[in-house]
Amino acid sequence: MNDLHDQYLEEGEMIYVGQPDSAKVLPGVSRVMIHYWISDPKATKLMVYWNSGQDSLFVDIPDSPGTATKELLISDLDERIYYFQLVTMNNELKNRSIPLEVSGHVYGPKFQKTLIERGLRYATYQTEDTVFTQWGSIPEYYLKSEINYKDNSGNSITKFIAGEESSVVLENFNGELKFRTLYLPEEEAYDTLFSDFVPISEIDLEIDxxxxxxxxxxxxxxxxxxxxxxxxxxxxxxxxxxxxxxxxxxxxxxxxxxxxxxxxxxxxxxxxxxxxxxxxxxxxxxxxxxxxxxxxxxxxxxxxxxxxxxxxxxxxxxxxxxxxxxxxxxxxxxxxxxxxxxxxxxxxxxxxxxxxxxxxxxxxxxxxxxxxxxx
CATH class of the missing domain: 2.60.120.260 (Galactose-binding domain-like)
Structure with missing residues (x-):
């Protein structure tokens, strides 16, 4: 009656290394950052698989407290959604853990082409060297706008305007105004996306x-x-x-x-x-x-x-x-x-x-x- 079990009992007890307690993928541009947490001290090596196991990365698990966040950056990825399997093992590369699967998005040129800039409605002189800028509506994934100009001393000045703001004043202004839009595709994205700088040559002023x-x-x-x-x-x-x-x-x-x-x-x-x-x-x-x-x-x-x-x-x-x-x-x-x-x-x-x-x-x-x- 024990025939069905004897073959497994002869192999001895199987000991598994603990899988990561949890993990999450922070999406980036052509890459992802994986944050993971593991409490089993026997887990010293990590193998990550993706593309149905065709691609993988093998790393040492950092020697840090189990509650500490551990990071793994995977680069040179194509633009799409990925499913990653995290498998831990001990120093002898034995006793592999049960895989933990997590997914995340990798962004690239196709996504960037869909992004719309937050436009500058107008820039106008308030005084000889003070320029008021009025900004348009907030596009999807908007984080902030970066504004760059030269001051009267020839220094490059950078200012930012966030989503809740509709205007910003540029003081000590002496020309070379340009701006670009910054995007965050997801709340916990690893990378910020940037549009190209747009030069602004037309600044108006009120007529008398x-x-x-x-x-x-x-x-x-x-x-x-x-x-x-x-x-x-x-x-x-x-x-x-x-x-x-x-x-x-x-x-x-x-x-x-x-x-x-x-x-x-x-x-x-x-x-x-x-x-x-x-x-x-x-x-x-x-x-x-x-x-x-x-x-x-x-x-x-x-x-x-x-x-x-x-x-x-x-x-x-x-x-x-x-x-x-x-x-x-x-x-x-x-x-x-x-x-x-x-x-x-x-x-x-x-x-x-x-x-x-x-x-x-x-x-x-x-x-x-x-x-x-x-x-």
Whole structure:
């Protein structure tokens, strides 16, 4: 009755070395870092297999307390998911442990091609050597952006902007601005991925509002709501005063003179920030901006060049009559609209308002600033 067992009893007792207590794979670029923990003092050697056992790596297990993290770096791997089997053994390379299997991702060029940079919306001079930068939306796997520039002493300055930040000020600025995006494909990834550096040569600056003046061609008369809300309120430097244009139907145009011929890069526009009005009524929601270098224009758009078609946004996207704290903060900072046709020199501006937040007139603008690229 013991025939079935005798052949195993004759071989003697089989003693296994303890397998790693646990392990995890930290993904990298063309490599992985394996962290493992083992408490069995008999385990002094480690064999790692992958590719269904076709590839392997044999190492000594570091002589450190069992609770300490042990590390193993495996390089020169192709881009894909790997399954690793960890097998321990003693000094005589006997009494192998039961394999422990863990998996992890190896990243490479294919994955990097799918990454989207966090774009720089614009850079603008605040003073002669201070530049304000405004950044776009956060892409997937975003870690931070690295910004590099030269200061007035010729030193290379590096700054970083994290995901929760939307702007950063570059002080003592003297040129050679560039940036790149850093990515972390997984929370515990071993490697950080980098995009190539992007050079930025176009830095804009605000044009002089003291040169602005009222001007209207034939066919586009002013329809100011009242003398106290004249068009000059749009460029008086205060968001607490407003230009209110009456009108009767959409689309609704009004015009003015910038006082000099410029190539525009950007418009910053403020709503009327009065509670109960902001994002609810009067504020321009959909509009076009047209320009001309000459005053020889009229209401039929001949002689005008479209500079951009825009729509104001409410960050929370809530329905009419509902605003978040973020919405109010966004409106108070002014909303930026990038000029699409920035190569055309213009002096005379035509606003064509297509809609307000509540779809009704009048049209109100709290303040306007115009920007051009540095010469």
């Amino acid at each position: 509002k003291s040169l602005f003046s009222r001007w209207n061609p034939t066919g586009i008369p002013y329809d100011e709501y009242a003398a106290a809300y004249g068009i000059e309120k749009m460029w008086d430097g205060s968001v607490d005063t407003w230009y209110i244009q009456g009108g009767s139907t959409f689309p609704h145009s009004f015009t003015f003179d910038l006082g000099e011929e410029v190539k525009l890069s950007r418009i910053k526009q403020w709503q009327r920030l009065t509670p109960g009005v902001v994002y609810r009524s009067q504020g321009v929601k959909k509009f076009e901006v047209w320009g001309s270098a000459t005053s020889d224009v009229s209401d039929d758009f001949s002689g005008w060049t479209v500079l951009g078609v825009f729509e104001s946004v409410k960050p929370s996207r809530q329905s009419l009559g509902k605003e978040s704290a973020e919405d109010i903060e966004f409106a108070a900072a002014g909303e930026d609209f990038m000029i699409l046709n920035s190569t055309v020199p213009v002096r005379y501006i035509r606003y064509v308002v297509k809609d307000t937040w509540n779809g009704a007139l009048p049209v109100t603008i709290g303040e306007l600033s115009f920007f051009r690229y540095e010469d």
